[in-house]
Amino acid sequence: MGPIEFFFITLIVLMGLVGLARRSNRELGVTTLLLLTLFVITFLETEVNEQLMAVAGRIGISENEFSEVFDLVAVAVLLFVGFISYQGETLVFPGSGSSGLGLVLGLVNGYLLFGSVWHYLAQANYPFVEVVPDFSALYQLLLPLLPPAILTWPYFVFLAVAMLILRVLK
Amino acid sequence: MAVFLMLILVATIMAAFGVAGYLRGARTMVLSLVILFAVVGLIETRGEQLVTYLNGLYMGVVLTLRSGLSDIASGDLESAAQKLEGIEKPFEGGTANLGLMLILGIAIVAFFIVSAIFKKKRKTGPLGAAVGIVYGYLLAAALLPLLGLPAGLLPIPLLREFDPTALQRPQPVAAGAGAAGGAAQIAQSGLINTLPLVIAVGLAVLLLLSARQTTKSGKKG
Numbered sequence: 255m256g257p258i259e260f261f262f263i264t265l266i267v268l269m270g271l272v273g274l275a276r277r278s279n280r281e282l283g284v285t286t287l288l289l290l291t292l293f294v295i296t297f298l299e300t301e302v303n304e305q306l307m308a309v310a311g312r313i314g315i316s317e318n319e320f321s322e323v324f325d326l327v328a329v330a331v332l333l334f335v336g337f338i339s340y341q342g343e344t345l346v347f348p349g350s351g352s353s354g355l356g357l358v359l360g361l362v363n364g365y366l367l368f369g370s371v372w373h374y375l376a377q378a379n380y381p382f383v384e385v386v387p388d389f390s391a392l393y394q395l396l397l398p399l400l401p402p403a404i405l406t407w408p409y410f411v412f413l414a415v416a417m418l419i420l421r422v423l424k
Numbered sequence: 425m426a427v428f429l430m431l432i433l434v435a436t437i438m439a440a441f442g443v444a445g446y447l448r449g450a451r452t453m454v455l456s457l458v459i460l461f462a463v464v465g466l467i468e469t470r471g472e473q474l475v476t477y478l479n480g481l482y483m484g485v486v487l488t489l490r491s492g493l494s495d496i497a498s499g500d501l502e503s504a505a506q507k508l509e510g511i512e513k514p515f516e517g518g519t520a521n522l523g524l525m526l527i528l529g530i531a532i533v534a535f536f537i538v539s540a541i542f543k544k545k546r547k548t549g550p551l552g553a554a555v556g557i558v559y560g561y562l563l564a565a566a567l568l569p570l571l572g573l574p575a576g577l578l579p580i581p582l583l584r585e586f587d588p589t590a591l592q593r594p595q596p597v598a599a600g601a602g603a604a605g606g607a608a609q610i611a612q613s614g615l616i617n618t619l620p621l622v623i624a625v626g627l628a629v630l631l632l633l634s635a636r637q638t639t640k641s642g643k644k645g
Contacts, residue, residue, distance in 0.1 A: 417631060
């Protein structure tokens with residue numbers, strides 16, 4: 255397998271192409287759902303993690319095991335939400351939208367979805383695939399810039415709420 | 425007690441700008457917020473440099489007032505150098521934060537200028553209030569550490585502090601060490617400190633403007 259960063263960059267570019275076809279009004283709905291999902295995950299990770307770890311400790315799960323399980327659950331939740339937001343009728347913004355903006359928003363959605371999946375997989379040390387060092391300079395540059403690494407839950411919730419307000423605002 | 429006072433201060437600033445935002449409209453507030461983001465980003469990443477520029481500016485002005493420029497023009501460089509040595513830097517050591525507060529003040533002045541520019545197109549509304557509250561929070565988050573209050577006390581920092589060692593859990597030693605070491609090198613280059621801020625601001629501005637634009641076009645149609 256080639257460098258892992260190209261795999262994720264390809265996925266993000268593909269999401270951009272999906273956005274081009276779906277147009278901006280549909281992509282904004284996906285963005286809002288992804289922001290809300292990331293809010294929940296990062297909130298649990300930073301604010302409730304210790305309590306969850308304590309509960310896990312009582313049933314004999316070590317801290318490392320718990321962290322790995324948490325990361326994998328986060329990946330599963332993100333992929334599930336990503337799937338249901340693209341499949342079927344979900345939150346759609348009014349208007350017909352534009353394809354150009356759809357491309358940009360598709361790339362943003364790709365960054366939010368697959369960037370976060372990449373972050374949590376890297377934290378769990380890539381449990382299902384063999385990803386071996388040395389990592390390239392691009393990998394080392396991108397990994398600290400993925401959404402959950404640089405943004406906090408207040409950011410996600412502020413942005414999601416602002417977008418919902420804009421969705422309903424007359 | 426300090427935490428309580430700080431929270432009151434934060435709430436007051438947020439409320440003040442929330443009301444101002446409601447009265448002055450969303451357009452003014454969004455533009456002012458972008459300016460404030462840029463200023464806070466500069467203070468966070470290039471704070472020392474900004475203070476140096478401010479000191480330089482002050483010294484330049486004072487030197488001119490003490491006829492230093494005419495000394496230089498007449499070739500009397502020694503006299504100009506002596507005059508320059510006699511000028512005390514205004515923002516140094518304990519007072520350096522005052523310089524940064526002055527720069528924050530410039531951002532607030534920009535808010536009033538933007539407000540005056542958009543006076544005729546002003547539309548009061550809750551969106552302006554919402555952006556105003558965010559503006560107030562950001563201003564408070566930038567201001568409080570400069571007042572000597574610990575930044576960590578603020579309940580909701582919008583950006584995570586970059587920690588290259590926290591990139592990966594210390595499981596397979598080679599993988600963790602490689603990534604953290606490399607990132608640390610990038611971090612030393614200064615680039616990594618600016619990029620998260622650029623991404624966060626860019627993402628927020630892009631999404632909010634896109635949402636506004638798309639919703640607006642839908643309601644017109």
